[in-house]
Amino acid sequence: MATEFGKALARTETTIPGLFLFDLPVHGDSRGWFKENWQHEKMTAAGLEDFGPVQNNISFNDAVGTTRGIHAEPWDKFVSVATGRIFGAWVDLREGDTFGAVFTTELDPSKAIYVPRGVGNSYQTLEPDTAYTYLVNDHWSPAASYSFLNLADETVGITWPIPLDQVEISAKDKNHPRLSDVTPIPPKKTLIIGANGQLGRALRAEYGENPSVEYTTRDTLDITAPGLAAARRWRDYDTIINAAAYTAVDTAETPEGRTHAWAANVTGLTALAETATRHGITLVHVSSDYVFDGTKTGEYTEEDPISPLGVYGQTKAAGDAIAQTVPRHYILRTSWVIGDGNNFISTMARLAEKGIDPKVVNDQVGRLTFTSDIASAISKLCASGAPYGIYNVTGAGTPGSWYDIARDVYRLNGHDPERVSAVSTEEYFANSTAPVAQRPRNSVLSLAKAQAAGVGTADAHQSLVGYLESVRRDVS
Known part of the structure; x- marks a missing residue:
C-alpha cells in the first residue's frame, strides 16, 4: 500500500x-x-x-x-x-x-x-x-x-x-x-509542599488519603535547599501545590526577616518553577493582596498593576512574576487568611472571654478568606481544566474592616460588640518599637474571574459564623 x-x-x-x-x-x-x-x-x-x-x-x-x-x-x-x-x-x-x-x-x-x-x-x-x-x-x-x-x-x-x-x-x-x-499504572502524583501549615492542613482535609497525593513538610522537602532538581523523580508528578510561604509581614521588615522572606517566597519558588517548567508540571502558587498598595477605589482585578508597599508584598509580587514563567500555572491571590491555629478570629474570641476590650483598626477593608475555601478552590481549578493564570480567591459577600469583623466575633460569641473600639492604623502602631509593615488599606479583590471558571467561595460572614461554632464545639 x-x-x-x-x-x-x-x-x-x-x-x-x-x-x-x-x-x-x-x-x-x-x-x-x-x-x-x-x-x-x-x-x-x-x-x-x-x-x-x-x-x-x-x-x-x-x-x-x-x-x-x-x-x-x-x-x-x-x-x-x-x-x-x-x-x-x-x-x-x-x-x-x-x-x-x-x-x-x-x-x-x-x-x-x-x-x-x-x-x-x-x-x-x-x-x-x-x-x-x-x-x-x-x-x-x-x-x-x-x-x-x-x-x-x-x-x-x-x-x-x-x-x-x-x-x-x-x-x-x-x-x-x-x-x-497487570498492575495498572497509577495517575501522576500531586505534591503538596508545606503540608503542616494552616493552608497545608486545609489541603490535607481537602485531598485526604488519596494515594496519588504526597504531603511534604520542610523536614522532608526544603525548597530553599540545594538539590531540588534531584529530590524526586519529577516526571511522576502532574501538579505541585506550594503551600509553604513566609508570612510574618512585620518581621519581614527586619534584616533577618527580609532574608528569610526572600528565601522562602522567591528563591525557593524559583527552584520550584524551574522544576515544573522542565518536567511539564502544573505549579499552584498562593499569592496575596499585599502585592497591591491599596489605593484603588473599588475591587482589584487580576489585571491591575501591582505596587507592593513592604518587603513581604515585594516578595509575593516577585513570586507571582516567577510563577507566571511556568507554562502550566495557577496563581491564587487571596486576603486576610484564617485557618486552623492562632489567627485574628481566635485572638478576638480569646480577648472577649478574658474581658479585654480591644482597639482594632477600621481603615483597612477587605474580606476574610478561610483556608478551606482556598483548598477547595485549588482542587476545583486543577480538576476543571480552567485556563492557566491568576485568579482572585477570597471569601465572598460584603467587605468590611478588621474593626467590623472584631465586633462580629464579640457579638456572635455573646459579648457586647461595643467593647471593641475603632482606631486608625497609624494610631494602632503609634507606640510600636519594632518595624511595622505598611498595609494596603483596600484589600478587596474581584471574584468575577474565579466565579466564571466555576470556582465560587462561601460568604465570608457565614464562614465566620460556622468557624466560631466549630471552635465552640471543640472547646466544649
Whole structure:
C-alpha cells in the first residue's frame, strides 16, 4: 500500500482517552517523499499536547510479521513510521474506568499517534524494512514503574493480521501477564509542599488519603535547599501545590526577616518553577493582596498593576512574576487568611472571654478568606481544566474592616460588640518599637474571574459564623 501524499495535518480522537491519531502531510514525487515528522508550532496548533520530548528512538524491523509490545511506560510518546507500514494496537493500562480499552489501526509514514503515559504500545510489521520511530518525554530509568500485557491476552482480544504463532516475538513479550494480572499504572502524583501549615492542613482535609497525593513538610522537602532538581523523580508528578510561604509581614521588615522572606517566597519558588517548567508540571502558587498598595477605589482585578508597599508584598509580587514563567500555572491571590491555629478570629474570641476590650483598626477593608475555601478552590481549578493564570480567591459577600469583623466575633460569641473600639492604623502602631509593615488599606479583590471558571467561595460572614461554632464545639 502506497503512502498517501498531500493530506492536511489533523488530529482525530480515538476510543482511548488522550490517545490521538494524526494525519501527517507527506510530500512526494518520483524521487521519494519528505515530511515534517515533528514540528512543534504546527502540531501544538493542531491539538498535540506540548509534551516536551527529550529523546528520539527508532526500532528497525527487517521482516514482515515482527511483533513487539504491549509495553506501557510512565511517559508520553509520539509514534510514527519512517518507512514501511505497521498494524498498531494500543491498550489502556492506566487505573480507571477505561482500563483494558483497545484501539487498533494501521500506520504508514502519513500517520502518527500520540500515546499518553500508561497506554500500552504494540505493533506488527506489514512490510519489510520497517522503521518505527517515537519521541519520548523522559529518559529510561530503572526506578520507573512499567506495566506490560501479553500480546495474546484473550480479554482485550486483539485481532492480529498475522497470527501470533506465525510471527517473530521475543521471549519476554511471550511471557508478559494477562490483563487480570497487570498492575495498572497509577495517575501522576500531586505534591503538596508545606503540608503542616494552616493552608497545608486545609489541603490535607481537602485531598485526604488519596494515594496519588504526597504531603511534604520542610523536614522532608526544603525548597530553599540545594538539590531540588534531584529530590524526586519529577516526571511522576502532574501538579505541585506550594503551600509553604513566609508570612510574618512585620518581621519581614527586619534584616533577618527580609532574608528569610526572600528565601522562602522567591528563591525557593524559583527552584520550584524551574522544576515544573522542565518536567511539564502544573505549579499552584498562593499569592496575596499585599502585592497591591491599596489605593484603588473599588475591587482589584487580576489585571491591575501591582505596587507592593513592604518587603513581604515585594516578595509575593516577585513570586507571582516567577510563577507566571511556568507554562502550566495557577496563581491564587487571596486576603486576610484564617485557618486552623492562632489567627485574628481566635485572638478576638480569646480577648472577649478574658474581658479585654480591644482597639482594632477600621481603615483597612477587605474580606476574610478561610483556608478551606482556598483548598477547595485549588482542587476545583486543577480538576476543571480552567485556563492557566491568576485568579482572585477570597471569601465572598460584603467587605468590611478588621474593626467590623472584631465586633462580629464579640457579638456572635455573646459579648457586647461595643467593647471593641475603632482606631486608625497609624494610631494602632503609634507606640510600636519594632518595624511595622505598611498595609494596603483596600484589600478587596474581584471574584468575577474565579466565579466564571466555576470556582465560587462561601460568604465570608457565614464562614465566620460556622468557624466560631466549630471552635465552640471543640472547646466544649
